[in-house]
Amino acid sequence: MAKKGWKDIPIGGLIEEAGTAKEYKTGSWRTFRPVIDKAKCINCLQCWMHCPDSCIKVKDSKMEGFDYDYCKGCGICASVCPVKCIKMKPDVKQ
Amino acid sequence: MANIKELSKIPERLTSGHRLCSGCGASIAVRQVLMGTTSPVVTAAATGCLEVATTIYPYTAWAVPFIHNAFENVAATISGAETAYRALKKKGKITKDIKFVAFGGDGGTYDIGLQSLSGALERGHNFVYVCYDNEAYMNTGIQRSGATPTGASTTTAPAGKVSYGKPQIRKDLTAIVAAHHIPYAAQGCISHWNDLVTKSQKAFAIEGPAFLNVFSPCHRGWRYPQSDTIKIAKLAVETGFWPLIEFENGKWSFTYRPKERKPVVEFLKTQGRFKHLFKEENKPVLGRIQKDIDTHWNYLEKLTQATSA
Numbered sequence: 001m002a003k004k005g006w007k008d009i010p011i012g013g014l015i016e017e018a019g020t021a022k023e024y025k026t027g028s029w030r031t032f033r034p035v036i037d038k039a040k041c042i043n044c045l046q047c048w049m050h051c052p053d054s055c056i057k058v059k060d061s062k063m064e065g066f067d068y069d070y071c072k073g074c075g076i077c078a079s080v081c082p083v084k085c086i087k088m089k090p091d092v093k094q
Numbered sequence: 095m096a097n098i099k100e101l102s103k104i105p106e107r108l109t110s111g112h113r114l115c116s117g118c119g120a121s122i123a124v125r126q127v128l129m130g131t132t133s134p135v136v137t138a139a140a141t142g143c144l145e146v147a148t149t150i151y152p153y154t155a156w157a158v159p160f161i162h163n164a165f166e167n168v169a170a171t172i173s174g175a176e177t178a179y180r181a182l183k184k185k186g187k188i189t190k191d192i193k194f195v196a197f198g199g200d201g202g203t204y205d206i207g208l209q210s211l212s213g214a215l216e217r218g219h220n221f222v223y224v225c226y227d228n229e230a231y232m233n234t235g236i237q238r239s240g241a242t243p244t245g246a247s248t249t250t251a252p253a254g255k256v257s258y259g260k261p262q263i264r265k266d267l268t269a270i271v272a273a274h275h276i277p278y279a280a281q282g283c284i285s286h287w288n289d290l291v292t293k294s295q296k297a298f299a300i301e302g303p304a305f306l307n308v309f310s311p312c313h314r315g316w317r318y319p320q321s322d323t324i325k326i327a328k329l330a331v332e333t334g335f336w337p338l339i340e341f342e343n344g345k346w347s348f349t350y351r352p353k354e355r356k357p358v359v360e361f362l363k364t365q366g367r368f369k370h371l372f373k374e375e376n377k378p379v380l381g382r383i384q385k386d387i388d389t390h391w392n393y394l395e396k397l398t399q400a401t402s403a
């Protein structure tokens with residue numbers, strides 16, 4: 001996001017566009033990364049329901065993986081998964 | 095009853111990229127509550143972690159209109175917005191059905207914003223107020239609030255040689271709200287999403303003020319590993335520490351009743367804020383906490399029976 005001068009800032013510090021936090025990637029906070037064994041997944045969407053960062057991708061009611069741009073690696077998804085098909089792995093640089 | 099597959103089709107109103115702590119219960123509460131309606135919503139939040147971390151300038155994690163606001167007046171702000179909406183609707187300038195929802199933490203609801211909440215409830219605005227209750231002022235550094243439970247160590251009620259943490263019992267905010275004789279008030283918990291989303295659906299559908307008190311663990315303030323947020327929330331319900339009750343048109347009822355209430359130590363022992371209670375000299379406090387929970391549970395049993403007729 002380009003820096004704005006004081007003349008460009010809307011009155012009252014309004015943010016004129018919704019959902020701009022999407023431009024701020026929180027994935028770098030992560031020290032552990034969730035990894036899924038899709039073969040075991042029953043698509044119950046418990047992980048999606050409990051992710052604090054809306055990082056579980058769901059398409060047509062199916063769990064489609066994680067949004068690593070924002071996932072903070074809290075491990076809640078792994079903890080709530082009833083079939084334990086999500087594992088938290090150290091997020092080392094490849 | 096809500097269907098998770100159907101809920102997953104509702105577009106997210108709170109986006110990724112907010113800066114709440116990893117594993118925070120507050121955003122889980124917001125997500126689940128907002129699943130309770132498909133109508134357009136106008137939101138506002140009292141000062142607190144949620145407000146601060148979702149609206150760090152020039153970003154906002156709200157994909158819906160959001161009003162930034164002070165600690166004590168989110169209920170007043172949302173009342174004003176709702177009144178303006180009604181006036182514009184009457185004039186035909188707005189035709190859509192819009193829902194209004196205010197969020198506040200326990201600091202902004204149990205304590206600092208209680209007067210504005212009370213006013214808004216009494217005036218009867220058509221809005222939903224959601225308290226995400228993490229039982230202390232977490233945003234400013236874990237100070238005790240009216241929602242902090244007995245025995246919890248906070249920075250302003252620290253456990254030590256002469257103190258076992260907060261000595262008082264927490265307020266029964268849900269009952270205080272119900273005493274305004276509004277159509278709907280309930281306690282929910284993020285571990286029981288179906289119960290919470292169902293309550294939220296009711297709250298949004300009802301004409302007039304509705305209130306949801308949502309138990310939202312905070313791992314920084316409660317001192318537990320961040321992956322345990324849901325596990326601990328569930329224990330609060332299973333031990334009767336956080337009863338899932340609702341107040342609808344004058345009647346109190348349990349929406350979920352654990353088959354057998356677990357001893358409260360099962361919940362307390364999972365968190366660092368209660369660690370000192372397990373020392374020999376503090377054992378009587380554990381007994382007192384259990385007794386308070388039993389007393390409150392029995393009171394709720396009587397209350398539900400007395401009002402169900």
Ligand code: SF4
Pocket residue numbers: 036040041042043044045046047048063080081082083084085086
């Ligand atoms: S909780 Fe586990 S089984 Fe359920 S959708 Fe997520 S990964 Fe799949």
Ligand code: SF4
Pocket residue numbers: 034050051052053054055056066067070071072073074075076077078117
């Ligand atoms: S680790 Fe946490 S942030 Fe990442 S996908 Fe799982 S629940 Fe969401």
